[in-house]
Amino acid sequence: xxxxxxxxxxxxxxxxxxxxxxxxxxxxxxxxxxxxxxxxxxxxxxxxxxxxxxxxxxxxxxxxxxxxxxxxxxxxxxxxxxxxxxxxxxxxxxxxxxxxxxxxxxxxxxxxxxxxxxxxxxxxxxxxxxxxxxxxxxxxxxxxxxxxxxxxxxxxxxxxxxxxxxxxxxx
Amino acid sequence: xxxxxxxxxxxxxxxxxxxxxxxxxxxxxxxxxxxxxxxxxxxxxxxxxxxxxxxxxxxxxxxxxxxxxxxxxxxxxxxxxxxxxxxxxxxxxxxxxxxxxxxxxxxxxxxxxxxxxxxxxxxxxxxxxxxxxxxxxxxxxxxxxxxxxxxxxxxxxxxxxxxxxxxxxxxxxxxxxxxxxxxxxxxxxxxxxxxxxxxxxxxxxxxxxxxxxxxxxxxxxxxxxxxxxxxxxxxxxxxxxxxxxxxxxxxxxxxxxxxxxxxxxxxxxxxxxxxxxxxxxxxxxxxxxxxxxxxxxxxxxxxxxxxxxxxxxxxxxxxxxxxxxxxxxxxxxxxxxxxxxxxxxxxxxxxxxxxxxxxxxxxxxxxxxxxxxxxxxxxxxxxxxxxxxxxxxxxxxxxxxxxxxxxxxxxxxxxxxxxxxxxxxxxxxxxx
Numbered sequence: 013x014x015x016x017x018x019x020x021x022x023x024x025x026x027x028x029x030x031x032x033x034x035x036x037x038x039x040x041x042x043x044x045x046x047x048x049x050x051x052x053x054x055x056x057x058x059x060x061x062x063x064x065x066x067x068x069x070x071x072x073x074x075x076x077x078x079x080x081x082x083x084x085x086x087x088x089x090x091x092x093x094x095x096x097x098x099x100x101x102x103x104x105x106x107x108x109x110x111x112x113x114x115x116x117x118x119x120x121x122x123x124x125x126x127x128x129x130x131x132x133x134x135x136x137x138x139x140x141x142x143x144x145x146x147x148x149x150x151x152x153x154x155x156x157x158x159x160x161x162x163x164x165x166x167x168x169x170x171x172x173x174x175x176x177x178x179x180x181x182x183x
Numbered sequence: 184x185x186x187x188x189x190x191x192x193x194x195x196x197x198x199x200x201x202x203x204x205x206x207x208x209x210x211x212x213x214x215x216x217x218x219x220x221x222x223x224x225x226x227x228x229x230x231x232x233x234x235x236x237x238x239x240x241x242x243x244x245x246x247x248x249x250x251x252x253x254x255x256x257x258x259x260x261x262x263x264x265x266x267x268x269x270x271x272x273x274x275x276x277x278x279x280x281x282x283x284x285x286x287x288x289x290x291x292x293x294x295x296x297x298x299x300x301x302x303x304x305x306x307x308x309x310x311x312x313x314x315x316x317x318x319x320x321x322x323x324x325x326x327x328x329x330x331x332x333x334x335x336x337x338x339x340x341x342x343x344x345x346x347x348x349x350x351x352x353x354x355x356x357x358x359x360x361x362x363x364x365x366x367x368x369x370x371x372x373x374x375x376x377x378x379x380x381x382x383x384x385x386x387x388x389x390x391x392x393x394x395x396x397x398x399x400x401x402x403x404x405x406x407x408x409x410x411x412x413x414x415x416x417x418x419x420x421x422x423x424x425x426x427x428x429x430x431x432x433x434x435x436x437x438x439x440x441x442x443x444x445x446x447x448x449x450x451x452x453x454x455x456x457x458x459x460x461x462x463x464x465x466x467x468x469x470x471x472x473x474x475x476x477x478x479x480x481x482x483x484x485x486x487x488x489x490x491x492x493x494x495x496x497x498x499x500x501x502x503x504x505x506x507x508x509x510x511x512x513x514x515x516x517x518x519x520x521x522x523x524x525x526x527x528x529x530x531x532x533x534x535x536x537x538x539x540x541x542x543x544x545x546x547x548x549x550x551x552x553x554x555x556x557x558x559x560x561x562x563x564x565x566x567x568x569x570x571x572x573x574x575x576x577x578x579x580x581x582x583x584x585x586x587x588x589x590x591x592x593x594x595x596x597x598x599x600x601x602x603x604x605x606x607x608x609x610x611x612x613x614x615x
């Protein structure tokens with residue numbers, strides 16, 4: 013992990029796109045402005061953080077902006093990790109996808125399935141993602157189950173015995 | 184207009200729900216043009232066939248569905264479709280106190296339950312800043328490495344089964360049975376043991392465990408030798424594995440692949456060495472690496488890892504330090520049973536822990552460990568209450584599956600099966 017000073021240096025170098033730096037439990041986090049995600053990741057890649065180990069979503073309900081997307085980057089040579097975090101509101105949950113190659117910077121193919129999972133579970137729409145579909149829930153599912161205001165349980169099991177339209181054997 | 188011609192106007196016939204769902208699955212365009220047929224020459228034209236493979240198929244190692252586009256026998260495109268065993272474990276975890284989350288996260292990757300528990304406990308311990316006693320760290324290493332061997336044995340048995348070697352499956356399960364017996368000895372359960380707790384392990388190992396483990400450690404390398412003798416010099420197996428579906432380290436890294444698959448391509452990345460956790464830096468072991476990253480290397484690396492795990496186990500058992508098996512911090516760990524009868528303090532702590540659970544300071548932590556399939560990371564966000572606000576597992580199977588179509592494109596369909604076996608995906612971990 014970069015230490016607190018190292019994190020501040022990276023934050024200053026990246027300029028206005030960094031909204032905040034968090035150093036918590038020896039883990040360094042950059043909070044960034046959502047539109048600048050691709051350029052920030054490209055700059056960090058130049059610094060050696062060339063492996064994206066994970067990408068996940070968080071719902072900060074009831075705080076605003078609610079939805080967070082977290083990118084865990086790893087520098088394998090220095091064994092150094094840095095976390096990049098951005099937050100978008102549920103009214104406009106759009107983030108630029110980091111999966112495809114763009115004209116100015118290369119993409120992160122590993123983000124493909126993970127962005128689909130965040131879309132599926134939280135409803136964050138990744139712009140220009142090559143194949144943005146639900147991945148874990150069924151195609152025709154409504155809602156985004158990992159959101160904090162999504163109820164736990166209470167979903168009828170899809171069997172014909174639960175379907176009132178289907179005649180029973182006794183009928 | 185002849186009656187056979189379709190009318191151009193009028194409402195389209197209603198599409199059944201099944202058809203609508205089928206058509207909503209989009210296939211990616213073919214990466215390359217077909218070799219023949221563009222010029223219209225009739226005899227060389229080959230039709231593309233989209234084959235549905237799974238979800239229930241013995242060779243998919245779980246409920247994995249593949250939409251395979253074939254040109255003759257050659258795989259041109261693969262679309263993995265997952266989610267058939269999605270049970271919402273991450274959502275369930277948000278409704279449970281921290282120590283009650285451990286049993287549910289263990290059920291994600293059901294062959295690597297100790298690893299899931301370790302990643303989760305590690306993340307929570309970092310948030311609470313609780314010190315894990317040395318003995319507990321060693322006990323964790325013992326169980327993690329036993330679990331790694333068990334997971335590799337299942338992989339070896341089922342993969343060999345896919346390649347036509349039936350007896351090896353029974354041999355592998357025979358050794359795995361010994362490991363499960365050991366798990367049963369230490370925790371009472373054979374799978375999903377809930378042995379790891381926040382701050383340490385639930386109980387010290389019982390009398391006789393060390394003796395039984397030593398017996399196992401004496402037998403296991405011999406047995407691994409025998410597996411090697413059966414498989415490594417087997418002409419059929421070599422032809423099925425050697426230089427089949429290689430993928431180089433750079434491509435694997437960009438796809439986020441870690442673990443034995445990356446090491447098979449020659450990159451010695453292993454979190455146990457690179458960023459040691461739970462006292463892994465105390466042990467002397469090697470990281471097996473391959474050279475070209477073909478299916479044979481993937482097989483050889485995992486087989487060699489069994490020997491290295493045995494080495495770690497021997498050292499952990501020899502150097503097992505004395506001391507408590509769980510932290511003395513009564514705010515996160517249950518007090519010993521005998522204290523409840525004499526100490527009011529212990530009774531209060533016990534009551535608080537089993538009713539509300541412990542509260543965790545607000546914050547976010549990502550805790551990665553080296554699972555049997557690669558980097559297993561657990562992300563935990565706490566909002567200060569006694570239940571986690573978010574638990575996410577970065578499961579290596581889920582990420583590694585993305586590399587599958589890159590590996591198997593252009594190979595024969597039979598080699599695709601072998602590659603899927605060598606990829607070692609666990610669908611419980613993918614779908615969570």
